[in-house]
Amino acid sequence: MERAYHKWFSKELERDMELLVWGHSGAPVIFFPTRSARFYDYEDWKIIEALRDKIESGQLQIFCVDSVDDESFYSKDAPSARIKRHLQYEKYILNEVIPLIRNLNPDQRLIAAGCSLGGYHAVNIAFKYPFIFTKVVGMSARYDLTISLPHFNNLFDGYFNEDIYFNMPNCYIPNIHDEQLLNQLRSLSIIIVIGKEDAFLENNKQLSLSLHEKGINHDFYEWDEEAHRPRYWRRMVQLYL
Incomplete structure (x- = not known):
């Protein structure tokens, strides 16, 4: 498989x-890492290897x-600063990563995917910008980070503001009434995957x-x-990406 490493100073961050x-052509996939993970972890966990056939055949570029x-x-910063940093990360994806993808790959499709917190990142950005993405795959994720669950805390310590609201799919999806936005979401290919014993099951059912x-x-x-482990994700990506 073709493998290329990129590094630059992000103006947004x-x-x-x-x-x-990974790969040379096909539908580009922005693959978001799990909680606090790194850009090389999917390689280390053999999840990229599970996609070898699709990558080498030119179906996907990851x-x-x-x-x-x-x-x-x-972070230990104030909750308002946490969501602000997340929004800066979103701008990095929109204003720096996607232009790189468009420069490297003429395919006009764009897939967002991720596992665990990466699934949240993928679904949230695709739902906010359905005119940019054509498909999204969320695996083992939760879609409201303001709720507390066993072993998973409210990531904003009970604080809530407009920025948080508009970045929690389980909060904003039920309240969308704009038909243009709804039609854009209806044109998006959406796949949500969760384990029956995952703590996030009810959260996924709600979405x-x-x-x-x-x-x-x-x-x-x-x-x-x-x-909710790499051995499952290796099989999921083969089925859903």
Whole structure:
């Protein structure tokens, strides 16, 4: 498989950012890492290897981006600063990563994908910008980071503002009434995958119900067990990407 490493100083984040590109052509995929993980972890976990056939045959080109989760959602800064840093990361994806993709790959499709917190990143950015993305795959994710669950805290310590609201899909999807935006979401290919024993199961069911009530078609898959480990994700990417 073709493998390329990129690093540059991000103006949006005011720090160096790194990413890996796998493949030479096909539908480009922005692959968001798990909680506080790095751009090389999907390679280390053999998840990229699981996609070898699709990458080598030119069906997919994978862009494994880095995260700033330790500077945003998992930082010790004030909650308002956490969401602000997340929005800077979003601008990095929109204004720096996507232009790189468009420069390297003429395919006009664009897929967002991720596992665990990476699934949140993928679904949130695709739902906010459905006119940019053509497909999104969220695996083992939660879509409201303001709720507390066993072993998973409210990432804003009970603080809530407009920026947080507009970045929690389970909050904003039920309240979308703009028909143009709804039609854009309806044109998006949406795949949501969660384990039956995953702590985020009900959170995923809630998102699926909200999408259904808005007439937004999507595929919702429940896997046996928790299904929140690389060995499951290796199989998921083969099926859904």
